Amino acid sequence: MTAANRETVNRLSNYRKVLIKLKSLGFQKVFSDNLADALGVSAAQVRKDFSLFGLTGNKKGGYQVCYLIDKLNEILGKHEEQRIIIVGCGKLGNALMGHNRFVREGIKVVAGFDTDPAIIDPEARVPIHDLSTLPEFVAGEHVRIAIMTVPEGAANHVYEILLESDIRGILNFTPVQLKGNEHCVVHNVNLALEIENLFYFTK
Amino acid sequence: MTAANRETVNRLSNYRKVLIKLKSLGFQKVFSDNLADALGVSAAQVRKDFSLFGLTGNKKGGYQVCYLIDKLNEILGKHEEQRIIIVGCGKLGNALMGHNRFVREGIKVVAGFDTDPAIIDPEARVPIHDLSTLPEFVAGEHVRIAIMTVPEGAANHVYEILLESDIRGILNFTPVQLKGNEHCVVHNVNLALEIENLFYFTK
Numbered sequence: 001m002t003a004a005n006r007e008t009v010n011r012l013s014n015y016r017k018v019l020i021k022l023k024s025l026g027f028q029k030v031f032s033d034n035l036a037d038a039l040g041v042s043a044a045q046v047r048k049d050f051s052l053f054g055l056t057g058n059k060k061g062g063y064q065v066c067y068l069i070d071k072l073n074e075i076l077g078k079h080e081e082q083r084i085i086i087v088g089c090g091k092l093g094n095a096l097m098g099h100n101r102f103v104r105e106g107i108k109v110v111a112g113f114d115t116d117p118a119i120i121d122p123e124a125r126v127p128i129h130d131l132s133t134l135p136e137f138v139a140g141e142h143v144r145i146a147i148m149t150v151p152e153g154a155a156n157h158v159y160e161i162l163l164e165s166d167i168r169g170i171l172n173f174t175p176v177q178l179k180g181n182e183h184c185v186v187h188n189v190n191l192a193l194e195i196e197n198l199f200y201f202t203k
Numbered sequence: 204m205t206a207a208n209r210e211t212v213n214r215l216s217n218y219r220k221v222l223i224k225l226k227s228l229g230f231q232k233v234f235s236d237n238l239a240d241a242l243g244v245s246a247a248q249v250r251k252d253f254s255l256f257g258l259t260g261n262k263k264g265g266y267q268v269c270y271l272i273d274k275l276n277e278i279l280g281k282h283e284e285q286r287i288i289i290v291g292c293g294k295l296g297n298a299l300m301g302h303n304r305f306v307r308e309g310i311k312v313v314a315g316f317d318t319d320p321a322i323i324d325p326e327a328r329v330p331i332h333d334l335s336t337l338p339e340f341v342a343g344e345h346v347r348i349a350i351m352t353v354p355e356g357a358a359n360h361v362y363e364i365l366l367e368s369d370i371r372g373i374l375n376f377t378p379v380q381l382k383g384n385e386h387c388v389v390h391n392v393n394l395a396l397e398i399e400n401l402f403y404f405t406k
Contacts (some may be wrong), residue, residue, distance in 0.1 A: 004403075006400055006404075009399075009400050009403045009404070010396055010400060012403075013396050013399045013400070014396075040382075075403070076399055076402065076403055077399075077402045077403065077406055078399070082398065082399070082402050084398060090298075091294075091297065091298035091301060092298040092299075092302065094294065094298070095293075095294035095295040095297070095298040096295075096394070098294060099295065099394065099395075100354075100355070100378075101378055101393070101394065101395045102394075102395055102398070104378065104395070105395040105398075105399065107395055107398050107399075144402075144405055145398065145401050145402060145405065147398075151303075152303070168405040169401035169402070169404065169405040170401075171394075171397050171398060171401060175303075175304055175307065179243075185401060185404045185405055187397055187400065187401060189394075189397065190304070191299070191302065191304065191305075191374075191392075192302075192304045192305055192307070192308040192310055193213055193216050193217075194374050194390055194392065195285065195287060195305070195308075195310050195348065195350075195374060196212075196216045196279055196280075196281070196285070196308065196310075197209055197212050197213060197216070197390065198348050198372035198373075198374060198388060198390060199279065199280045199285050199347075199348060199372070200207075200212045200215075200278070200279055200280065201209075201212070201372065201388045202347055202348065202371040202372040202388055203280060
């Protein structure tokens with residue numbers, strides 16, 4: 001793996017999105033300056049990011065749009081559908097199950113998991129299974145990424161179940177800060193923090 | 204305003220959370236090393252952040268927990284309830300209306316706004332009003348922060364309404380990347396990007 005950090009990978013995703021739009025406009029070539037403007041970063045940053053991942057262009061001619069998209073798809077694993085599960089199908093989990101932006105980005109929620117019999121529904125469009133069946137499902141369906149939207153009190157228990165399963169990456173919406181380990185990456189999402197941040201910057 | 208960036212302010216929020224927990228454990232003093240460990244940053248970073256905001260301690264005795272909490276509350280505007288509105292009360296907007304983590308952090312959703320008569324309900328626990336009444340509501344209730352969870356097609360129109368109102372900060376969940384202006388700060392949230400990022404790091 002290239003020694004990229006989270007911010008770098010986020011920029012790659014954003015370059016890719018801009019490039020797809022440019023391609024749909026008929027663009028064949030693009031300069032680092034243009035991508036820099038679109039993302040609000042410096043052109044030097046764009047060139048540095050690209051060079052880190054071996055993406056080549058030339059100073060006069062710029063970069064080939066299709067070449068960049070292909071390469072970025074490969075790097076980001078976007079040449080195939082990205083399949084995930086959601087653990088905890090309350091209001092937030094349920095909203096994320098139908099999140100349009102996931103569909104648009106080729107991210108498919110293949111199942112939800114819960115412990116509440118009133119919520120479990122294996123016949124639903126996105127089936128909701130009993131939490132106890134998670135390890136088997138994940139192994140059989142080769143799912144590696146999970147979103148955790150369980151109540152705070154269930155967070156540690158569910159985290160242990162996920163760590164013992166084949167899950168390798170977790171997007172954690174619970175208030176319990178999880179650290180991940182060598183087998184499993186955890187990204188903690190805190191929407192309250194985003195709001196607090198806005199309050200600070202609008203004071 | 205101190206010249207702090209978004210990451211610095213996020214760290215302040217996180218220091219505050221750790222400090223509140225320490226206080227509840229009876230701690231009266233804390234060292235930068237301990238806060239650094241809790242956040243996974245360096246002790247030098249903690250001291251730099253604190254010094255940027257004029258938070259003082261001494262090398263031998265460390266920082267006073269209560270003093271830090273008071274100061275951070277003041278800096279982050281947490282000495283009073285933080286009131287926000289949600290524009291777009293579909294599944295995601297609705298889930299965020301009842302988001303436990305907001306309540307726990309003293310963030311109160313005072314109203315939702317939508318254009319769908321089937322969703323509008325001024326009598327609900329968190330009232331949902333017609334979008335057309337937003338500017339008046341915001342002015343009257345002195346609300347400055349909005350979450351945007353409208354469909355993509357409505358994003359630009361709603362954004363214009365918010366810009367013309369007294370709203371000064373927006374957390375934008377729509378796929379339309381908004382840039383903000385000198386009167387209004389926009390933070391774009393892209394959960395699909397978080398998922399893509401996890402896929403990269405678990406390849």
